[in-house]
Each structure stands twice: as C-alpha cells, then as structure tokens.
Amino acid sequence: MAGSGEQFAHLPSGIDLCFETFGDPSDPPVLLVMGLGGPMGWWDSEFCERLVARGYFVVRYDNRDTGRSTKLRQHRVSRIDILKAVAGLAKAPYSIGDLAADAFGLLDHLGIDAAHVVGVSMGGMIVQTMAVAEPDRVLSLTSIMSTTGKRTVGYQNPKILPALLSKAGHTRDEYVARSLRGTSMISSPDFPTDEEFARNRAYETYDRGWSAGGVTRQLMAILTQPDRTTDLEALDVPSTVIHGLKDPLVHRSGGRATAAALKGSEHLEIAGMAHDLPSQLYDTIIDAVVRTTERASARH
Template sequence: MPTRRSRPTASSAEPAPVVVSEELFAPLSGGMDLCYQTFGSPDDEPLLLVMGLGGPMTWWDPAFCEALARAGFFVIRYDNRDTGRSSRARGRVTRSALVRAFVGAPIRAPYSISDLAADAVGLLDHLGIESAHVAGISMGGMISQTLAVEHPTRVRSLGSIMSSTGRRSVGWQHPKLFPTLLNGRAGRDGYIRGSVRTWQLIGSPAYPMTREELERRAGETYDRGVSLSGVGRQMLAVLTQPDRTPRLRSVTVPTVVIHGLADPMVHVSGGRATSAAIPGADLLLIDGMGHDLPAALWPSFVTALRRNADRVRA
C-alpha cells in the first residue's frame, strides 16, 4: 500500500479554454431530478465528482473543474438530492434521532448511501455513459466507494478524498461538530455566519480561506438553495451506513485515497482504513490539509486523479 505525502505544486502554463455547459437536469426514477453541469469535451474520459454532506456541486470550484478538464477529463459535477437545485426528499429527522444513530442505536433513515449511489448511476444513464472515473469528498467519498462495490462495472477508477469506510472505529467526527453542521440560523445572513464558523473550524489550517472568500461561497450556496432538513437526512444516511470494509476488498479498479493530516471532521484514520481495505490503493496524505479543497493544493489533486486514471490503461 504505497503512501505519499504531498505539498502543492505549481504550473506557469497558460490555461486553455474549457467548454462549460449550463446547469442541466437529469430526471431519475421516482420523480427525483438531479442538477448537473459539465466541463470539457464529451470525447474525453468522464470523471464524476461527488460532493459531501450538505454541499452543492458549486463546492467543486469551477476553476478546479476546468483544471481537471485540461488534464483530459470530461468533468461532471452535480447536486446530490437534498442539495442545491436537485430535488428534495421526504422524511423528518430529529436531533435525537441523529444522536441515537451516532451511538449505534437502530434508526430507520429516509434513504441510504446506497440510494445516493443509485442516483449517481441514474445520472450516468441519463448522460449515456457506461462507466466513469469517480471521485468523491467526505460523504461523496462514501457514495463513490459504494458505487465501486455495488455497481463495479460503472466505475473506471476511484478517488476517495477525506472519507472513510463506514466502520465506526475509524474516521468519525467529534459529536461537538453536530450543532455546527446543522446550521439552522434564520435567513441568508444567519446562514452565512454559521457557514463561516463551520469552515473556520474544519478548514485547512495551513491553507486558510479569507473571511471574504468564505462569505462569498456561503452566499452563493444559500442562493442556490439550502435545506436544513435535507442535511439531516443526509447525515442520518452517513450515520446508518454499513461498514464497507469487507466489500472494499473486492474493488479491483485503480484507487487513490487522499486525506489531510489536519482534518478535524473525518479523522485521517478513515483514509488509512480505506486504503488498507482496497487492494493496491495509493494513499496520499497531505500536511496542513483539513476538510476542504484549498486552491493551493489543486495541482496536487489534479495530478493524483490523473495518475490514478492512467493506471486503468496501464
């Protein structure tokens, strides 16, 4: 299991123009619609980007998506159900239910990580894509891992970023973060204040975003649509997920696991456990990285995902 540590790299090359689609909608079975957007040429290798808890697709920064497109990918980013412009699910989740799920009590969730993975398959079906490289962050990494074990023919390579296996003994966040994640402050200004506080707690200490950057992103997120009940439903899906460790041992596609050594949200033990479970996985640990994607590290992420995808041909 190779392990590497990374620091940001830089390039002085003039970026090439990238074709960017409008935001579009994919109708799925059950009346669910997913909002998505593409970067680059459909003739290139498809790369599906899966965002984490409560995160719309816009948290995959457009400049980062364009960098991936220039690396030879046809990039697809999308809003999971209950985020952004995608459909909202049903089912009320109380804080007491979340606490019970956190301590391992049996709880029935409105939907599962497997359901979210099935949504991703539905999006690929809509686009006529038989298989894609898949990379996910946090909950998105859990969805991506589930895609690889439950829909193996749809995944060419796997990138699991700041995520975990579902095993309760690794990767779990401290319960003190629950109130911060369930940001229920009223109105746009309240959401922005809560979001800034969240990212100041879980962001990368070595690559901090400015308050102005955090406020701008929070405002854009609120304007595209936020749902406190949706975050609760997604969180319950995370808390009730099974331990994928035994099934991850059957994953045969090239895999890169990326994790920050300063991640307070998903402990680095989650990344280590993921790489240990998947045969031949490459583990990339990054000093000073928390639970976000700092722009200074984008070149390292692009290089890691490109190298991993090239292993398919090798």
C-alpha cells in the same frame, strides 16, 4: 472555459438531479461527487477546468436534498432520530446506496457506461459504494477525506460537533455567518481559504436552495451506512485515497482504513490539510486523480 450551464436529469426513481458538465464529451469522463450539504459549486469551476485541461470530460452535480436537486421534504428528521441513528437504532429516509444509485442514474442520463469517480467526504462514501455495487461502471476511484463506514475509524473531533450541529438561523445572513464559523473550524490551517471566497460560496449555497432538513437527511444516511471494509477488499479497481493530517471532521484513520481495504491503492496524506479543498492543493489533488485514471488506462 465555461461549463455547460445547469441542466436536469430526470431519474426513473423520481429524483431530479441538477448537474453541469465541462469539456468534450468524447474525453474520458470524471464524475465529481460532493459531501454533506455541499452543492456542486463546492467543486470550484477552476478545479473542473484544470481537469478539463488535462484531457477529461468533467461532470459535477447536486446530490438529492442539495442545491437545485429534489428535496425530500416529506421525510422529517428530528434530533432524537439523529441520536437514535448514532446508537444504531434508527432507519434513514434513504441510504448511501440510494445516493450511489442517483449517481449511476445521472451517468445513464448522459449516456456514460463507466466513469472515473472522485468523491469528497460523504461523496467518498458514495463513490466507494458505487464501486461495490457496480464495479464494471467504475473505471477508477479517488476517495478524499472519507472513510469506510466502520464506526471505530474516521470519527469526528467531539469539540467541533456542537457548533456543526447548531441551528443555521432563519435568514440568509444568519446562514452565511454560521457557515463561515463552521468553515473556520474545518478548513486547512496551512492552506487558508480567502474569506471573501468563503463568504461568496456560502451566499451561493443558500441561494441555490440550501435546506436544513436536507442536511439532516443526508446525515442520517451517513450515520446508518454499513461497514464497507469487506466489500472494498474484494474490489479490483485502480484507486487513490487522499486525506489531510489535520482533518477534525473525519479522522485520518478513516482514510488509512480505506487505503488498507482497497488493494493496490495509492495513499496520499497531506500535512496541513483539514476537511476542505483549498485552492492551493488543486494541482496536488488533480495530479493524484490523473495518476489513478492513468493506471486504469494502462489496464486497458
């Protein structure tokens, strides 16, 4: 089953979001939200199609500063700005809350009042924020390899930071080579990603409008996000938290803190999973998403 093809939502904020849909719009909607620097294609088409086969209408999109969505190049971020943000001394060009507002704007464009939301890494932060901001519009919440915003949980392994923050080069091939190095550092050791698949995805990411500045602006939003723990504790939404036990980029403590804050949540920790979505785990993750949506349906 093919997707709808790329379309654009022109939001009142002036942001244009590139998106694609899969399935029948009359089925329950699932919004997929990707993480730092990741275009919508990082939600693999096969993953989307498997969700459709389970009876859902699936929406994936490029966050602002990613893929073919609006790039806010007028906001320049330096390495000094990043260091200040780490120390809590800088303001970001936009916030995780702004990214959540973008997601709601896309739902408005599609005429969707409420959706099941699924987010990975930064996307998990976004969908958590969506649930806090407008809980009536979030039917269920699945947060994958993410964290609450509390600085003492979900931290990074310091050994990988220099490589991940290194320059990506000036050419297409230099970007792809650097991407493959980064992928190897955070990919699941027990569920290896095919190198050709990873290479093709890196080329697609670059060709669809990869932006180093966009990644740093998104990183600033992550570094300056608030601690959502208290707000998450106040929610009453069917939720599932998924985290890999070998995640070097967002420590599993982030997932555990998220699950502890979301009352009644299912907490699924996966041995051998790191900070990616390996195809070998598609069904495991989709089954968890479906269980979460079914708990929401049972309420109604």
